[in-house]
Amino acid sequence: MTHRSLYIAWALLVALSFGSTALSASGIWAQWPGVAGVAVMALAWQKARxxxxxxxxxxxxxxxxxxxxxxxxxxxxxxLALYAAPLVL
Known part of the structure; x- marks a missing residue:
């Protein structure tokens, strides 16, 4: 693993973290909690990968x-299914 690829991975992790922080700070949770949950889970999934x-x-x-x-x-x-279950019911 080269230093360059680790720096790129680190920059991607920082960008994805900023994305989830911006999503959390926005008012999308009050209007569309299902969409916000999917977006946060997608960002977390990509960071884990x-x-x-x-x-x-x-x-x-x-x-x-x-x-x-x-x-x-x-x-x-x-x-995600456990998060969405109360929203659907």
């Missing part, structure tokens, strides 16, 4: 990365 791939070195192990991606996607979808 960057951490797994770049900082834990799963780019060099594609099978392991695919396995973690499947598990991470399933976990995020489960959490």
């Amino acid at each position: 960057i951490i797994l791939a770049d900082y834990m070195g799963l780019q060099r192990a594609p099978r392991w990365r695919r396995g973690f991606d499947v598990c991470l996607t399933g976990l995020c979808l489960l959490m």
